[in-house]
Amino acid sequence: MPAVDxxxxxxxxxxNRTTAQAYRVLLEPWNLTYPQYIALVTLWGDGEQTVSSLGEALQLDSGTLSPMLARMEANGLLxxxxxxxxxxxxxxxxxxxGDELRAELAHVPRCIAAGAGLTDADSARELIDALHQLTEAMRDLRDHPDTVLAAAGIPRPRA
Structure with a gap:
């Protein structure tokens, strides 16, 4: 077993990479990328919104989001x-x-859940909750490394 495992x-x-590849295969017939798909999902669920609120929801900066939205607009989706x-x-x-794609892509979440071995809504919710908790913990580490290092008893390295 490689050490990185x-x-x-x-x-x-x-x-993450393998999940992105699975989405790529599922979305390919519609010529969509995963970031385009999650933009559509956000707009389907939350309705029209500003570019900045969409960027916040998707955790994408404007340098990534604006060209993506331009491509989606050129393709007649928004x-x-x-x-x-x-x-x-x-x-x-x-x-x-763009609205019509909601029905055409309704199978995608079910395929991802099945591929991940999630057999019901409860198991999906448990995984989502655990991932949100991990994301929040990593955000806290990113934003407050000294607190986490101190809690772990590790002295802060000097630059």
């Missing part, structure tokens, strides 16, 4: 409209085609 970080990395009072604010709205 014993690392939590590598297990997460490998799971429209972007500048606010008349403040042109810095851009609202993203699904087109009819």
């Amino acid at each position: 014993a690392l939590v970080c590598f297990a997460l990395y490998a799971a 429209t972007r409209t500048r606010d008349r009072d403040d042109e810095r604010v851009v609202t993203v709205t699904l087109t009819d085609r």
Whole structure:
């Protein structure tokens, strides 16, 4: 067994890459990427919103999000409209085609859940909750490394 197989970080990395590859296979017939798919899911669930609120929801910066939304707009999935009072604010709205994809892609979450061995809604919720808890813990480590190092009894290295 390679040494990296014993690392939590590598297990997460490998799971993330393989999950992204599974989504790629499922979304390929619609010429969609995973980030485009999650943008659609967000718009289906939350309705039209500003580019900045969509970026926050998807944890994507504007340098990544804007070109992606431009491609989706060119493909007829959504429209972007500048606010008349403040042109810095851009609202993203699904087109009819973008709305239609909701039914066409309804199988994707079920396929991912089945592929992950999640047999029911409770097992999916448990995994999602554990991943959210992990994300929050890693965010806390990122934002407050001294606190985590001190709790672990590890002195902060000097730069």
